[in-house]
Amino acid sequence: MRIAVSAVGRMKDGPERTLAARYLDRAVAQGRGIGLTGFAVTEMAESRASSAGARKGEEARALLAALPEKAVVIALDERGRSLASEDFAERIGQWRDMGRSDLVVIIGGADGLDETVRERADLVLSFSPMTWPHQMVRIMVAEQLYRATTILSGHPYHRGD
Incomplete structure (x- = not known):
């Protein structure tokens, strides 16, 4: 399963971009062995x-037009459902095991997501009812994707109960 993040807005070069890239690089390395x-x-x-x-x-039309056909879509929205990291990883594993070829995590712009994106989503996910800076959300998405790969592969990075 190919995993992608589709975000409205450009993240400037700096420590936040570097940290998000570091987690995604780790996810690439860890994800290879688990599909x-x-x-x-x-x-x-x-x-x-x-x-x-x-x-x-306008942002919704661009986001939806860029989706691979039949992609699993996770839309980040403060009104979404909260999941524990283990449950998030389990969902990704289930979609992978069902033969879904693509998963896209969508991060909206400053105004949030249009209802059409939430309706298209297989999961509307909230990290918190609080509003987070775009850069922090990108880092949290990258880290949770990496954490999901470690959970699914039994790596000790995730030490939850």
């Missing part, structure tokens, strides 16, 4: 429309 590949990041341009609704709509 998880890719871990690519695609950055979409932020919309310049005049209203929040129009911006979300």
